[in-house]
Amino acid sequence: MATTDLLGRPTTEVEDELLALYGRCKALLERDDLTPCVRAGARAATVGLWNAVNDLGLEHEQLLDLGA
């Protein structure tokens, strides 16, 4: 888990929690045994968290390979 943002500044408690959730959602999307409804929900959650992670300058990456 990153402990600094893209500017090299220490992350806050909220940011750490956000990154942890984001990482878990991505990990879920990587599984190949998700039903359609689970995949759609996980994708929506990942995309939502991506925006927050990106806005806060914690990470900047693409999700295309995860289907998003």
Added chain:
Amino acid sequence: MGAGEYWNPKTETLGRDELAALQLAKLRRLCDWAAARSPFYQRSFKQAGFEPDQLRTLDDLRRLPMLTREEWMASQGEQPPFGLLPVAGREAAIRWHTTSGTTGREPIRVLDTAKDWAWQAEMWCYGLWGFGVRPADTAYVAFGYGSFIGFWGLHYGLEKLGALNVPGGAQPTEGRVKQIVDFGATVVASTPTYALRLAQEAERLGVDLAASGVQKLILSGEPAGSIPQTKALIERLWGAKAGDTAGMTEIGTIMIFECRHQPGGTHIIEDHYIEEVVDPASGEPVGYGEAGERVVTSFGRGIIPLLRYRTADLVARVPASRCACGRGFDLYEGGILGRVDDMKLVRGTNVYPRAVEGIVREFDHVEEFQLRLTREGHFDKIALRVEPAPGLSDADWEDMAGRLAKALAEAHEGLRFEVERAAEGELPRFELKARRTVDERDTPIGG
């Protein structure tokens, strides 16, 4: 300013150095992505001798070649329908949109993934929140919801920030006016031209919009949202504050917005874009306050990376300190000033449609207008066709036409404008991008 002023306080209040560092970090990732996945950039980077690891400072951005609309169009022709810019095909996308096609040219076709689409709403949230839209608001979206991307991102941005969204959809203007009042809208989103059209229709219906619940207008789609006279007219007719925004299909959403302080310009969302302003002829950067062409690099849409895209928008950048809101984001003074090819040369005099509109909007009783350029022999003529408000007497028309011609001439080195009265309903009405300049000269001089 309190944190409630901003959608994203962390980056909206960054200092300039930190903002540049964030942009550089994102730029490196974007260039790596484009180099790895986009056939277009693989080719253009190679031709320019550019490799992403050359990006050591933000100034190294200029090592990248600029991208023109013509190159994008050529790419679409080379590999229809989306060209070589995208990093994946349509199977990876959830949306397909096109440019409006108002210029009669082949449209640009764009794709968005689920992540890209959600990001577009996010950009609108920066603007909506910045102008003061809050979850308690009821927002009416006067938009036809078609393949033109227009207000789609605003629609989802409203939902995201928690406002009550009323999608106007395709219906007559009269129906929209009634819904705005009946639904108790506090916010209305439309083009500047259509905001005026709605106000005209309301007057015909005997509806007093200034007495309605509408407090804010979110304008987009045309430069007129920042023309002071047009903005003042809209605000007067609606009894509401008007906030300008601007976006483009090529990036999918807005890149600038006016905050609630209304500083006479629009903030650039600089944590998501790098905006350069260059001399249109040389491509060299121009300084603060100088008009030049917008060149955009976007960190948003991943399926179509956009690096140094020449927009042909004319802007003048000023420092963030020009506004009292506390954002670290620079502004474009007067929003989008027009297009770099907007200027018309008539008998040696430069005529800018934006300036003409600014003059026309100072006159009451103008329902619609059109600027028409013709040529007789070797003599260029310029006429302003005006459709006055219904019922304007001949005497009042003559008085207004005389004053209008005088004001136009005084602003254009004495150039004579023929001011002609158009019949009621004769001139075209616009819901999206208004096109009020008609150049009928066979070989237009100066564009």
